[in-house]
Amino acid sequence: MPPYLPPEAQRPLTLRDVSEASGVSEMTVSRVLRNRADVSPATREKVLAAAKALGYVPNKIAGALASQRVNLVGVVIPSLANMVFPEVLSGISAALEDSGLQPVFGATNYKAEQEENVIYEMLSWRPTGMIVAGLEHTEAATAMLANSGIPVVEIMDVDGEPIDSMVGISHRRAGREMAEAILAAGYRRIGFLGSKMPDDHRARKRLEGFTEALEAAGVTLAATEHYAGGSSLAKGREMTAAILQRQPDLDFLYYSNDMIGAGGMLHCLDAGLDIPGQIGLAGFNGLELLDGFRLRLATTDACRHEIGLRAAEIVSGKIEDGLIGARRIELAPIVNRGDTIRA
Amino acid sequence: MPPYLPPEAQRPLTLRDVSEASGVSEMTVSRVLRNRADVSPATREKVLAAAKALGYVPNKIAGALASQRVNLVGVVIPSLANMVFPEVLSGISAALEDSGLQPVFGATNYKAEQEENVIYEMLSWRPTGMIVAGLEHTEAATAMLANSGIPVVEIMDVDGEPIDSMVGISHRRAGREMAEAILAAGYRRIGFLGSKMPDDHRARKRLEGFTEALEAAGVTLAATEHYAGGSSLAKGREMTAAILQRQPDLDFLYYSNDMIGAGGMLHCLDAGLDIPGQIGLAGFNGLELLDGFRLRLATTDACRHEIGLRAAEIVSGKIEDGLIGARRIELAPIVNRGDTIRA
DNA sequence: CTGAAAGCGCTAACAA
DNA sequence: TTGTTAGCGCTTTCAG
Numbered sequence: 101m102p103p104y105l106p107p108e109a110q111r112p113l114t115l116r117d118v119s120e121a122s123g124v125s126e127m128t129v130s131r132v133l134r135n136r137a138d139v140s141p142a143t144r145e146k147v148l149a150a151a152k153a154l155g156y157v158p159n160k161i162a163g164a165l166a167s168q169r170v171n172l173v174g175v176v177i178p179s180l181a182n183m184v185f186p187e188v189l190s191g192i193s194a195a196l197e198d199s200g201l202q203p204v205f206g207a208t209n210y211k212a213e214q215e216e217n218v219i220y221e222m223l224s225w226r227p228t229g230m231i232v233a234g235l236e237h238t239e240a241a242t243a244m245l246a247n248s249g250i251p252v253v254e255i256m257d258v259d260g261e262p263i264d265s266m267v268g269i270s271h272r273r274a275g276r277e278m279a280e281a282i283l284a285a286g287y288r289r290i291g292f293l294g295s296k297m298p299d300d301h302r303a304r305k306r307l308e309g310f311t312e313a314l315e316a317a318g319v320t321l322a323a324t325e326h327y328a329g330g331s332s333l334a335k336g337r338e339m340t341a342a343i344l345q346r347q348p349d350l351d352f353l354y355y356s357n358d359m360i361g362a363g364g365m366l367h368c369l370d371a372g373l374d375i376p377g378q379i380g381l382a383g384f385n386g387l388e389l390l391d392g393f394r395l396r397l398a399t400t401d402a403c404r405h406e407i408g409l410r411a412a413e414i415v416s417g418k419i420e421d422g423l424i425g426a427r428r429i430e431l432a433p434i435v436n437r438g439d440t441i442r443a
Numbered sequence: 444m445p446p447y448l449p450p451e452a453q454r455p456l457t458l459r460d461v462s463e464a465s466g467v468s469e470m471t472v473s474r475v476l477r478n479r480a481d482v483s484p485a486t487r488e489k490v491l492a493a494a495k496a497l498g499y500v501p502n503k504i505a506g507a508l509a510s511q512r513v514n515l516v517g518v519v520i521p522s523l524a525n526m527v528f529p530e531v532l533s534g535i536s537a538a539l540e541d542s543g544l545q546p547v548f549g550a551t552n553y554k555a556e557q558e559e560n561v562i563y564e565m566l567s568w569r570p571t572g573m574i575v576a577g578l579e580h581t582e583a584a585t586a587m588l589a590n591s592g593i594p595v596v597e598i599m600d601v602d603g604e605p606i607d608s609m610v611g612i613s614h615r616r617a618g619r620e621m622a623e624a625i626l627a628a629g630y631r632r633i634g635f636l637g638s639k640m641p642d643d644h645r646a647r648k649r650l651e652g653f654t655e656a657l658e659a660a661g662v663t664l665a666a667t668e669h670y671a672g673g674s675s676l677a678k679g680r681e682m683t684a685a686i687l688q689r690q691p692d693l694d695f696l697y698y699s700n701d702m703i704g705a706g707g708m709l710h711c712l713d714a715g716l717d718i719p720g721q722i723g724l725a726g727f728n729g730l731e732l733l734d735g736f737r738l739r740l741a742t743t744d745a746c747r748h749e750i751g752l753r754a755a756e757i758v759s760g761k762i763e764d765g766l767i768g769a770r771r772i773e774l775a776p777i778v779n780r781g782d783t784i785r786a
Numbered sequence: 787c788t789g790a791a792a793g794c795g796c797t798a799a800c801a802a
Numbered sequence: 803t804t805g806t807t808a809g810c811g812c813t814t815t816c817a818g
Contacts, residue, residue: 162811333735392676505795
């Protein structure tokens with residue numbers, strides 16, 4: 101490798117440079133660059149030409165400080181690896197598209213303390229609004245958000261009290277409804293497979309709703325299998341083999357997400373089990389990515405894109421009905437029976 | 444839904460508020476909050492107590508303007524939906540963990556113009572460094588990056604000239620090596636399935652390297668199938684059915700990514716084809732997520748995590764050998780023959 | 787339509 | 803160890 105030289109650490113250009121190059125006052129240059137209407141076409145031309153020729157990039161830090169306005173929306177999610185969140189983000193991006201607002205993402209890795217840090221960092225940039233996954237935060241994080249004076253939208257979950265607004269589904273209800281669909285199909289020896297969930301509150305709530313509905317029907321969860329780390333087909337396969345080895349008489353497996361559910365389905369197919377006759381399966385999320393297996397896995401659509409969309413609309417003030425902030429939007433989780441719950 | 448009230452739009456607290464509450468000068472408060480050593484324990488206590496009691500969150504905008512330092516690294520990638528990029532990001536996050544730097548992500552949706560916008564927006568926040576996927580940008584974007592005066596690392600690809608530094612694999616080489624592995628295994632009627640790639644330069648380069656190596660052996664690509672939109676198992680399945688219908692005599696299918704490759708594998712298995720005897724398959728990326736199928740799809744590991752790691756190290760100046768910037772790091776794409784190329 | 791003056795909230799640099 | 807002064811680069815406000 102040849103000894104490359106460092107790039108010149110040049111002083112960034114300022115409005116003043118453009119002003120001097122164009123012979124127009126800084127103030128007017130500023131007006132042109134902010135696309136304000138009250139500038140004569142002639143000056144506008146001159147300024148734009150000079151700015152372009154110099155390669156001027158405005159300093160938003162100074163601009164934000166002076167104007168007390170920041171076109172940023174903080175978005176705090178547990179993880180980018182989860183496939184679920186990219187879809188939420190795409191909804192947010194879509195809704196923010198022509199609002200002049202820019203989303204800025206931060207990940208917490210499902211750790212409350214890290215979430216607190218990320219929120220603190222973001223708030224210190226004085227964003228226009230915040231979108232945060234989940235309703236459970238540290239006391240400090242809750243206080244910071246509540247005192248921030250900006251719209252705060254908690255997303256994905258509506259089982260609890262929001263700081264300001266919330267948009268999501270009830271995971272308790274999602275768990276309950278899946279349990280009801282399973283019971284209605286006649287399954288009784290039901291196992292659950294999911295992540296260890298010290299801090300995955302939504303998975304926990306789903307399981308609570310699920311067992312609750314089972315118990316209401318006099319059915320007890322027959323087995324449980326937990327895992328740590330990321331979700332993958334292989335993980336689902338492995339867990340399924342394990343739980344069925346321990347309890348071969350299970351007739352239904354409920355997974356905490358579609359990825360491990362699909363892995364479990366692969367195991368069952370390879371083991372020659374009859375799905376959905378001998379054993380039924382269901383996941384959670386409605387990951388389209390995974391359509392394409394011989395059988396469609398039963399799942400619950402978590403409305404991820406729409407959640408992002410609605411949350412961003414609230415933050416950007418697109419919902420115009422006189423109210424500001426403090427909205428509660430509950431979307432309906434839709435159970436899709438696929439091919440893995442018998443009719 | 445009851446008529447919730449908007450949150451109080453309170454004036455955010457300033458250093459001055461903390462100063463008054465603690466009876467310590469603004470400057471000293473600032474020192475305490477930046478963890479500087481030259482403050483007596485007593486005052487430190489007082490200040491921290493006051494800051495905490497008030498719920499003070501510093502204003503980084505003002506801080507950045509005054510200090511001319513911003514602890515942000517801009518990261519520009521085509522898409523968050525691609526699964527490939529989250530892994531790069533995790534490498535970046537890991538490397539930046541305790542450097543005091545924070546990554547900020549922006550997506551371009553594979554559009555050069557959108558990339559230019561994102562880069563412009565990011566540079567206007569005067570980040571400490573930039574990490575950008577790919578070597579192809581608009582002229583304006585290239586100029587902005589080159590003139591930014593900060594470290595710029597282009598990642599994922601090394602087939603071309605970087606603005607400053609680059610870290611990645613050679614996609615030409617990746618295509619070539621896969622072609623060689625396929626030819627060595629005796630396959631000759633080879634088809635390619637990939638996205639329409641007006642702007643997916645890396646997929647294009649892979650295909651170029653691939654056909655180049657085939658032609659060097661006197662073999663011509665026997666068929667091509669293109670698609671638009673996101674990758675999914677279903678899409679891979681569908682494309683595979685289509686290409687095999689048109690040309691049933693193909694004995695190998697090379698996919699531009701593992702997701703559609705896995706879908707294709709499902710199709711072939713369901714169609715009762717003998718893999719890898721009758722037909723061989725290969726994808727690209729090395730997505731661990733997809734391990735767990737009966738057969739492991741042949742693929743090329745694109746070293747995504749390591750790319751992110753190294754890029755972030757360059758930006759954060761962690762590589763200490765006297766050089767600053769302008770590095771070229773080529774990682775080796777590793778061909779994994781899996782179970783879908785015969786021995 | 788254009789310009790001059792006065793900060794935005796913080797920190798560098800220096801003084802005490 | 804602490805405080806004072808003078809900006810950072812822009813935009814707001816008000817005057818021409």
